[in-house]
Amino acid sequence: MSEHAAGSPAVQDVYPDDVAHCYGCGRLNEHGLQLKTRWDGDETVSVYTPRPEHTAIPGYVYGGLVASLLDCHGTGSAALAGYRAEEREPGTEPPLRYVTANLTVDFVAPTPLGPPLEARGTIVEVKGKKVVVEETLSADGVVVARGRVVAVRMPEAMASQG
Amino acid sequence: MSEHAAGSPAVQDVYPDDVAHCYGCGRLNEHGLQLKTRWDGDETVSVYTPRPEHTAIPGYVYGGLVASLLDCHGTGSAALAGYRAEEREPGTEPPLRYVTANLTVDFVAPTPLGPPLEARGTIVEVKGKKVVVEETLSADGVVVARGRVVAVRMPEAMASQG
Numbered sequence: 001m002s003e004h005a006a007g008s009p010a011v012q013d014v015y016p017d018d019v020a021h022c023y024g025c026g027r028l029n030e031h032g033l034q035l036k037t038r039w040d041g042d043e044t045v046s047v048y049t050p051r052p053e054h055t056a057i058p059g060y061v062y063g064g065l066v067a068s069l070l071d072c073h074g075t076g077s078a079a080l081a082g083y084r085a086e087e088r089e090p091g092t093e094p095p096l097r098y099v100t101a102n103l104t105v106d107f108v109a110p111t112p113l114g115p116p117l118e119a120r121g122t123i124v125e126v127k128g129k130k131v132v133v134e135e136t137l138s139a140d141g142v143v144v145a146r147g148r149v150v151a152v153r154m155p156e157a158m159a160s161q162g
Numbered sequence: 163m164s165e166h167a168a169g170s171p172a173v174q175d176v177y178p179d180d181v182a183h184c185y186g187c188g189r190l191n192e193h194g195l196q197l198k199t200r201w202d203g204d205e206t207v208s209v210y211t212p213r214p215e216h217t218a219i220p221g222y223v224y225g226g227l228v229a230s231l232l233d234c235h236g237t238g239s240a241a242l243a244g245y246r247a248e249e250r251e252p253g254t255e256p257p258l259r260y261v262t263a264n265l266t267v268d269f270v271a272p273t274p275l276g277p278p279l280e281a282r283g284t285i286v287e288v289k290g291k292k293v294v295v296e297e298t299l300s301a302d303g304v305v306v307a308r309g310r311v312v313a314v315r316m317p318e319a320m321a322s323q324g
Contacts, residue, residue, distance in 0.1 A: 021217045023224040031215035033226075053193035055183045056261070057316075062185040063233045063262045064195075068226025075225075099218070099272075100225045105265045110317075154219075155272075 010036035011079045014091030019154065024072035035069065037076030037121075039084075044077035044121035044133070050113055061111035066145050070135050071103050073119035074149025078131035081123040082153075098131060098151040111137070111144040119147075129153035172198035173241045176253030181316065186234035197231060199238030199283075201246075206239035206283035206295070212275055223273035228307050232297050233265050235281035236311025240293035243285040244315075260293060260313040273299070273306040281309075291315035 012025045012035065023032040037046045048069055056062040078098040083090045090096075111117065118138045125132035135147040174187045174197065185194040199208045210231055218224040240260035245252045252258075273279065280300045287294035297309040 019219050021220055023216050023218075024226045026217070029215060029217065031213075051193075053191060054185050055188070055191065056185075057181050058183055062230075063237075063265065064186045064226070064230025067229035067233060067265060067267075068224075071225045071229060100267075100269055102269070103225065103229060103265075103267045105229075105262075107262050107264070110261075 008038045008040075009090060010038050011076050011083075011090045012036055014095070015079075015097060016095050019095075019097045022072065024068050025076055033068065033072070035072045035076065037073055037080065039080055040120075042122075044073070044080055044123070046073045046076065046119045047116050048119075049116045052113070055113055056110075059113055061113050061117070063105070063107060066107065066111055066117075066137060067103065067105050069117060069119050070105055070137060070145065070147035071100050071149065073121055073135060074103065074133045074147065075100055075151050077121035077123065077133045077135075078149070078151035081126050081131050081133070085126045097154045099154050100149055101130075101152050102148075102150040104148045106146045107144070108146060109142065109144045112139050115139045117144075170200045170202075171252060172200050173238050173245075173252045174198055176257070177241075177259060178257050181257075181259045184234065186230050187238055195230065195234070197234045197238065199235055199242065201242055202282075204284075206235070206242055206285070208235045208238065208281045209278050210281075211278045214275070217275055218272075221275055223275050223279070225267070225269060228269065228273055228299060229265065229267050231279060231281050232267055232299060232307065232309035233262055233311065235283055235297060236265065236295045236309065237262055237313050239283035239285065239295045239297075240311070240313035243288050243293050243295070247288045259316045261316050262311055263292075263314050264310075264312040266310045268308045269306070270308060271304065271306045274301050277301045279306075
């Protein structure tokens with residue numbers, strides 16, 4: 001991750017409190033993964049170091065975590081893209097929050113358990129309430145999974161439950 | 163779930179110890195979800211009740227858990243299908259264990275947090291080392307997600323790391 005990315009704000013840190021409880025990326029979920037997603041130039045990046053129990057078989061990360069990271073990296077990337085498309089900074093009003101409509105994961109190689117996992121996203125479409133993100137997940141610089149997320153703006157009815 | 167399904171053995175209970183640590187479905191992972199997958203006639207079924215912290219926004223289940231359940235239900239279903247294709251009971255030698263090559267999830271409706279979630283699988287292909295499973299995930303009888311898993315026999319090199 002470049003210094004630029006490390007210095008830019010994580011979109012999850014500006015989610016309104018009532019939509020900041022996601023197990024994967026909510027800053028208010030103390031049990032969760034607390035994924036953070038930032039711009040790095042025209043790509044988005046999130047880094048997560050799995051816990052020892054996140055095993056598939058000993059030595060490898062289970063697929064559900066890989067899918068979870070790509071899912072939340074996708075919705076975080078979609079929010080960043082939504083703000084950029086509106087030429088606004090993340091955190092300005094009104095807030096943008098996305099949910100996943102479709103997730104596809106190709107498990108390219110076994111994911112070693114130990115090193116930080118870096119998700120990178122490329123925004124391939126921003127159209128109305130829909131954002132499409134193509135992603136890679138890498139360990140030690142080697143791509144272990146490829147993902148694609150179709151994200152849509154969170155329905156008002158969902159957010160108002162929060 | 164029918165009484166038949168409840169009475170049939172879960173495939174995860176006969177995985178060899180060295181491949182029974184998966185966070186999603188390993189009986190030896192004390193922190194994990196411990197998903198159990200059984201036959202119910204020609205369908206496979208797994209049931210899991212999310213923990214309170216598995217939120218997306220309050221009141222709903224986060225997508226990563228939905229993906230995790232469909233992923234592990236897929237590999238468990240693949241193992242059951244592999245044994246059946248060889249006209250063997252789960253747990254007979256040699257053991258069959260699968261990993262996911264591709265996972266697709268369509269999030270059909272928001273998943274309520276509270277009721278048990280039931281994953282059901284239909285085996286659509288068993289060919290060599292590959293099994294394809296089409297899945298639904300339901301809450302209170304309503305389908306909230308559809309999934310498709312392409313599973314392949316676990317490479318010997320992975321299992322021997324265990």
